[in-house]
Amino acid sequence: MAIELNKEEPVIVTQTIDHPRQSVISNFFSVFLENKAAVVGGLIILFYIFIAIFAPFLAPYHPHEINLENKLVPPSMDHWMGTDDKGRDILSRILYGSRLSMGVGFAAVIFGAFFGITLGLIAGYYGKWVDSIIMRCMDVLLAFPGILLALAIVSALGPSLINVTIAVGAFSVPLFARIVRGSTLEVKQLEYIDAIRTLGANDGTIIFKHILPNILSPIIVQGTLRVATAILSAAGLSFLGLGAQPPSSEWGTMLSSGRDFLFTAPYIAIFPGLAIALLVLGFNIFGDGLRDAFDPRMKK
Amino acid sequence: MTELNEILLEVKDLKTHFHTKHGVSKAVDGIDFTLRKGETLGIVGESGCGKSITSLSILRLIPSPPGKIAGGQILYKGRDLVTLPDNEMRKIRGNDISMIFQEPMTSLNPVIPVGEQIAEAIRLHQKMSKKEARLKAVDMLKLVGIPSPEKRAKQEPFQLSGGMRQRVMIAMALSCNPEVLIADEPTTALDVTIQAQILELIKELQARLGMGVMMITHDLGVVAETCDTVAVMYAGNIVEHASTQNLFDDPKHPYTRGLLASLPKIDEDRDELYTIEGSVPSAYNMPVGCRFASRCEFAQAVCLEKKPDLIEQSDGTKVRCWMYSDEWAGAKPTEEVFN
Numbered sequence: 001m002a003i004e005l006n007k008e009e010p011v012i013v014t015q016t017i018d019h020p021r022q023s024v025i026s027n028f029f030s031v032f033l034e035n036k037a038a039v040v041g042g043l044i045i046l047f048y049i050f051i052a053i054f055a056p057f058l059a060p061y062h063p064h065e066i067n068l069e070n071k072l073v074p075p076s077m078d079h080w081m082g083t084d085d086k087g088r089d090i091l092s093r094i095l096y097g098s099r100l101s102m103g104v105g106f107a108a109v110i111f112g113a114f115f116g117i118t119l120g121l122i123a124g125y126y127g128k129w130v131d132s133i134i135m136r137c138m139d140v141l142l143a144f145p146g147i148l149l150a151l152a153i154v155s156a157l158g159p160s161l162i163n164v165t166i167a168v169g170a171f172s173v174p175l176f177a178r179i180v181r182g183s184t185l186e187v188k189q190l191e192y193i194d195a196i197r198t199l200g201a202n203d204g205t206i207i208f209k210h211i212l213p214n215i216l217s218p219i220i221v222q223g224t225l226r227v228a229t230a231i232l233s234a235a236g237l238s239f240l241g242l243g244a245q246p247p248s249s250e251w252g253t254m255l256s257s258g259r260d261f262l263f264t265a266p267y268i269a270i271f272p273g274l275a276i277a278l279l280v281l282g283f284n285i286f287g288d289g290l291r292d293a294f295d296p297r298m299k300k
Numbered sequence: 301m302t303e304l305n306e307i308l309l310e311v312k313d314l315k316t317h318f319h320t321k322h323g324v325s326k327a328v329d330g331i332d333f334t335l336r337k338g339e340t341l342g343i344v345g346e347s348g349c350g351k352s353i354t355s356l357s358i359l360r361l362i363p364s365p366p367g368k369i370a371g372g373q374i375l376y377k378g379r380d381l382v383t384l385p386d387n388e389m390r391k392i393r394g395n396d397i398s399m400i401f402q403e404p405m406t407s408l409n410p411v412i413p414v415g416e417q418i419a420e421a422i423r424l425h426q427k428m429s430k431k432e433a434r435l436k437a438v439d440m441l442k443l444v445g446i447p448s449p450e451k452r453a454k455q456e457p458f459q460l461s462g463g464m465r466q467r468v469m470i471a472m473a474l475s476c477n478p479e480v481l482i483a484d485e486p487t488t489a490l491d492v493t494i495q496a497q498i499l500e501l502i503k504e505l506q507a508r509l510g511m512g513v514m515m516i517t518h519d520l521g522v523v524a525e526t527c528d529t530v531a532v533m534y535a536g537n538i539v540e541h542a543s544t545q546n547l548f549d550d551p552k553h554p555y556t557r558g559l560l561a562s563l564p565k566i567d568e569d570r571d572e573l574y575t576i577e578g579s580v581p582s583a584y585n586m587p588v589g590c591r592f593a594s595r596c597e598f599a600q601a602v603c604l605e606k607k608p609d610l611i612e613q614s615d616g617t618k619v620r621c622w623m624y625s626d627e628w629a630g631a632k633p634t635e636e637v638f639n
Binding site (some may be wrong): 190191192194195196197198199200201202205209210213214 | 359361390391392393394395398399401403406407408409410411412420421424425469472473476
């Protein structure tokens with residue numbers, strides 16, 4: 001009987017606490033690598049990052065170089081993706097545009113995550129009225145449809161890519177805050193938080209050194225998925241003329257300028273559209289893969 | 301010798317109440333004790349009697365709301381901890397009064413190497429570079445008897461066994477040389493052989509560092525092995541406060557007697573162990589009289605009407621029971637009742 005009891009104990013332990021780090025490291029790769037779609041997603045993202053970094057070396061033409069003699073050339077050996085109504089090489093523009101679109105995506109998420117995580121930690125850790133006030137504000141933000149909120153912010157601040165970044169970041173804040181608050185509530189009642197408090201740690205140390213590192217996985221997953229949405233929203237706002245302004249090679253802007261030629265020269269709009277779609281797809285399936293890999297229920 | 305008798309901790313009429321929607325739960329309701337340098341005080345009692353709340357009250361870590369220290373004083377070297385501002389209190393925690401917990405499996409941060417955690421505890425109170433603190437952490441691991449401490453310091457909690465983790469907890473708690481160590485059921489979650497090792501370690505370190513130790517436990521075996529004096533708690537009160545020798549040789553309060561009688565004895569063959577009938581009164585609705593009266597075989601009318609005080613006996617034991625007062629007219633208990 002005693003032996004049986006002893007056998008049972010470690011099992012309970014492995015399920016409850018033994019241990020985030022272990023599951024993250026050893027299980028992460030085995031689960032993640034088995035998910036072929038997620039690996040493909042990761043490769044797509046790496047591919048885009050590569051393009052963004054090496055755009056000047058890869059692009060055959062300057063993205064803003066106007067060549068009216070060569071306007072509206074369909075895809076050919078000289079211009080793989082054709083040229084637009086001002087004779088600019090679409091491939092080169094897309095390559096350069098990856099910097100803008102990804103930059104906006106990442107910057108918006110970093111902005112949103114920074115404020116969302118901070119607010120979520122404060123709300124979850126202090127609870128009571130602090131929590132109520134912060135989370136009700138987040139609820140108000142969430143009540144607006146994301147793109148509408150972004151529209152309002154951009155029209156208040158004026159159209160520019162930076163303002164689009166702020167606007168898109170702003171509607172990520174409540175999403176991060178919610179996730180972080182939930183995880184904080186869970187972690188803060190664990191015994192090691194009490195233990196470090198009995199040793200005299202202050203709130204800052206407890207929050208940033210002991211709670212935050214233990215709730216990173218949901219934040220990473222949410223962050224990855226949000227990048228996709230942010231890229232899409234930023235492109236959408238630029239399409240509406242609120243973001244990057246012509247002659248910028250931001251993909252949404254390119255899409256917008258190609259819309260007049262949809263019947264005569266569809267490739268002007270199709271290629272930037274595909275570039276957006278593929279990148280967003282990459283982030284989405286990569287994020288899903290991460291979620292599965294971090295999920296303890298997927299543990300083997 | 302005078303230094304050894306220095307009073308470290310003096311708890312006077314401590315009351316910790318919880319205000320919930322069901323009413324006020326008086327988890328700790330007026331307890332007194334003192335802890336001297338080098339002394340081990342045992343606090344025994346069943347689950348929910350208030351022993352852990354007592355220790356959390358001393359460190360002012362009662363979840364508030366709903367919990368609140370409703371009255372009394374906790375004097376640490378003459379300073380009242382109850383009224384200390386928060387930042388002063390933080391300096392006391394870990395540095396002067398430290399605590400180890402019941403569950404070594406969950407008391408360490410799972411994502412930080414153990415050496416790093418000890419180093420952090422050191423740096424909370426001592427001005428030291430990270431490197432120095434890390435070296436001291438290795439020393440602490442050596443002190444608590446962990447083999448190859450340099451290697452272990454770099455490992456994360458999941459790589460250590462339960463006993464080792466409890467040693468790490470002790471190393472963390474002792475890293476700033478506290479004067480008082482509160483051990484809240486330090487061995488309950490460990491298996492028997494490891495229990496003995498951990499108790500031995502605490503005793504040894506206490507002798508070496510001259511700390512006062514508050515040993516909170518429900519295990520009378522642990523008390524017999526480690527404590528100098530014992531306070532038995534029942535429903536938020538101390539019902540008997542005695543030297544360990546007296547408590548085991550001549551238990552006085554019917555509850556203490558019941559507890560001791562319910563232990564299996566190695567030289568006796570019996571099928572059924574003694575049990576104390578009934579259950580603990582609800583913390584929301586404590587009886588006006590003696591809190592043990594409803595379960596006591598000797599209870600008289602006076603027990604139900606008035607709460608007894610702690611009455612000091614000739615052998616120094618203090619007991620909260622009418623039987624030991626001058627007014628008592630009824631029969632005194634004899635050993636037979638409990639056999």
